[in-house]
Amino acid sequence: MAEDTPGSLEYILRIGQEHRDLLSQVRHWDKLKIALHEGSYWIKELTARQVASPEIKSIPYKEIFYLKGNKLFPEGSRLPVQRMPLSLLWAPIDRGLPVKLPMPNHNFFGLKETVGISIVPSAKEEQAVALMVTAADLRMYMETAPAVRLQPLSWVIIGKDKAMIFGSPLLPMQGQAFWKKGSFLFPAGFDLEFPVLSAQLENKMDPQGDLIVWEKDSTCFRVEKAAIKKLSIASFRRSVKPQGSVTL
Amino acid sequence: MLNPGQSFFLDTIMQLRQTENILLHSRMMEFTAEEEELVIEFLRREYETESLDYPFVPPAFNAPAALWAAKLAYLSSLLILYRENKNEELASILPVYAGEKDASVILSADLCLRFLPAIYLFAKMLDQEDTLAGLLRDILGEWPYAATGAGIEAKEGEAVLPDNDCLRQLYIDRIIAKKDLRSASMQGIREQVQASMGNYSTTFWKELK
Numbered sequence: 226m227a228e229d230t231p232g233s234l235e236y237i238l239r240i241g242q243e244h245r246d247l248l249s250q251v252r253h254w255d256k257l258k259i260a261l262h263e264g265s266y267w268i269k270e271l272t273a274r275q276v277a278s279p280e281i282k283s284i285p286y287k288e289i290f291y292l293k294g295n296k297l298f299p300e301g302s303r304l305p306v307q308r309m310p311l312s313l314l315w316a317p318i319d320r321g322l323p324v325k326l327p328m329p330n331h332n333f334f335g336l337k338e339t340v341g342i343s344i345v346p347s348a349k350e351e352q353a354v355a356l357m358v359t360a361a362d363l364r365m366y367m368e369t370a371p372a373v374r375l376q377p378l379s380w381v382i383i384g385k386d387k388a389m390i391f392g393s394p395l396l397p398m399q400g401q402a403f404w405k406k407g408s409f410l411f412p413a414g415f416d417l418e419f420p421v422l423s424a425q426l427e428n429k430m431d432p433q434g435d436l437i438v439w440e441k442d443s444t445c446f447r448v449e450k451a452a453i454k455k456l457s458i459a460s461f462r463r464s465v466k467p468q469g470s471v472t473l
Numbered sequence: 474m475l476n477p478g479q480s481f482f483l484d485t486i487m488q489l490r491q492t493e494n495i496l497l498h499s500r501m502m503e504f505t506a507e508e509e510e511l512v513i514e515f516l517r518r519e520y521e522t523e524s525l526d527y528p529f530v531p532p533a534f535n536a537p538a539a540l541w542a543a544k545l546a547y548l549s550s551l552l553i554l555y556r557e558n559k560n561e562e563l564a565s566i567l568p569v570y571a572g573e574k575d576a577s578v579i580l581s582a583d584l585c586l587r588f589l590p591a592i593y594l595f596a597k598m599l600d601q602e603d604t605l606a607g608l609l610r611d612i613l614g615e616w617p618y619a620a621t622g623a624g625i626e627a628k629e630g631e632a633v634l635p636d637n638d639c640l641r642q643l644y645i646d647r648i649i650a651k652k653d654l655r656s657a658s659m660q661g662i663r664e665q666v667q668a669s670m671g672n673y674s675t676t677f678w679k680e681l682k
Contacts, residue, residue, distance in 0.1 A: 368528065370528055371645065371670070374669070374673075457526055458526045458528055463525065
């Protein structure tokens, strides 16, 4: 049923001025008009459906009338109880019930509070740009690698027994994939707990063009851009200990 | 020890390896044993540097094969520019490689032999019916690894995939790098090419079906 059928009844709500705050839950219904008269708030232009809604039903201390011929009939009654007061000053409800912001506390000096930086699982899907692999795995692949797969990649050694490979498409190997945001590399499926801080955090850590790699335990380390070299069998053989060892 | 200016032969080969240009300094067609030693020494070093990038276990350097290919590149360029010999003599000036062709020979010879397709195409461009061009084509037909991508029909029995792991992977890599569709569509090679590119064959080589 359309709400604006001609002849449908207009409903009026009245509530004592002291219960003003109870109206907050219908404040966003922007068609309503409100007026103050002799200690009561009057709200007009309510529809039958709005009157039946939980928002209105859950307001206590209210009186609902329907309006017919300038007379107010209580809901369900055929006898009017009073006339509609004349010369009310109607205003849109959001103007009639303005929002007041709390005053700032000028004496607040809690500046020592800090926010812990950590990374948490995230549901966003991102393109992997790097792969962290163990030295033993990489050695097994590199010894027999087709040149075409290595060509778009570069790499850097991490610690004693890990290596990080950058580029796309990455190698078909087991390892931890990473995605990139600014200078940060996060493990795939993880993001900062407060992603909004990312730019500030980056500014503060000041990577100067280097990369900052985050690990799942929220620790991070820096990878110098200059240390990242093109991946090739020769580069790998020059960098690692001879055959048989699992460390780099 | 290996300084430019010691020997014209060495200079030409160094120039070829380092800048991929042929620069001929003399019309001498004979080499002294000393000159040959210098070129072998140079090529041995080149092979050591290059084989670091070879997959699997690179085979050892083979000096006679490397020298043969260096002479071939040098003399065929010389014959394009300056020829006093009769056509019948060319085959004896540019002999085919005598000996077993294993992975070590093929890879050592390839240091200079990889430039032969360009020399052949240049000779062919100058004169379609030149005996020299025909001779070079015959030689390249026996060396499919060096001839990859040049569009030269390999001789019977030469086109099969090598047994040596290192050479086989290098051969596949070269087919992909030169996008040699004809070699890549051959039985046996095709699967290896696909395996090398894995899931990304369309990324690396769109034309390959």
